[in-house]
Amino acid sequence: MSLQAGRRILREINSINHRFIKGMASQTGDDMEGLDPTQVELLAEQCIVVDEQDRKIGADTKKSCHLMENINKGLLHRAFSVFLFNSKNELLLQQRSDEKITFPGYWTNTCCSHPLNFEAELALDDNLGVKRAAQRKLEHELGISQDQVPLEAFQYLTRIHYKAPSDGKWGEHEIDHILFIQRDVDVKPNQNEVQSTKFVSSNELREFIDNSKVRGIKITPWFGLITQTFLYPWWKNLADIERFKDQETIHKLV
Known part of the structure; x- marks a missing residue:
């Protein structure tokens, strides 16, 4: 795909997001009281609802998909x-902003989000939909331009x-594609999304996670599970990472 075509798709994505966000005004009420307005607007985004084989069975708002009352019913x-690494083989970490609705202030991998329910991000060939979503969110959260992450x-x-669960009300229940x-x-960084970033070596990450409880550092559950x-075995083999590709398996870690 050419850079021009990629930018056109990104413009379409942003246009669709804007329409969803405008529609959120009618959904805000007492249950949103005290939450960051920008984060509340994003709850209108349409996530892709799937079954346990990751087959699309519908769509629902980000809000609905992250309410524990729905998660506990199986949504x-x-x-x-x-996971973004630099040429020194260091991994970029982010600390989620305190404005985030789920897991505010937690440290995690480079970027974690959702493909949305429209054609560009539903594409399954070569996992193109999630890759487009990753481009979009790397720019939104971390200001990384599309041409830097083709x-x-x-x-x-x-x-x-x-x-x-993040708290009594909000949580995550996902089939998570690892890129x-x-x-x-x-x-x-977009400060409404990310309050801090840093690059770490594998040894530095081990020490960071091992000492996290003592230091009062919070780690997102998905990052902990993946780590x-x-x-670490993948990290040691970045030059030959493609041999670890497993298109078929969904590892159930619930």
Whole structure:
């Protein structure tokens, strides 16, 4: 895909997002009281609802997909997690802003979000839909421009199915597509999304996570699961990461 075509798709994505956000005004009420207005607007986005085999069965708002009352009834949606490494083989971490509705202030991998329910991000061939969503959110959350993270640079590895409550009301229940990418990028965080970032070596990450409880550092559950299960062997083999690709398996970690 050409850069011009990619930018056209991104403009279409942003236009669709804007229409969803405008529609959120009618959905805000007492249950949204005290939450950040920008984050509340994003709750109108249409996530892709899937079954346990990651087959689309419908769509619902980000709000509906993240309410524990719906999660406890089995509502499941598609997501992605990006792990971005620089040329020094260091991993970019982010600390989620305190304005986030789920897991505010938690440290996590580079970018974690959802493909949305429209054609560009529903595409399954070569995992193109989640890769387009990853481009979109890397720019939205971290200010990383599309040309710095071209679609062909993303490597899809596998999927995990997990469930995690954030508090009594909100949580996550996702089939999470894991994407690796190695690029040197310019990071300009959107403070409403990300309050801090840092690059770490694998040894630094081990120490960071091992000492997190003592230091009062919070780690997102999906990042913890991916780190415990997969991350370090993959990290050692960034030059040959494609051999770890597993298109068929969904690892159930709930």
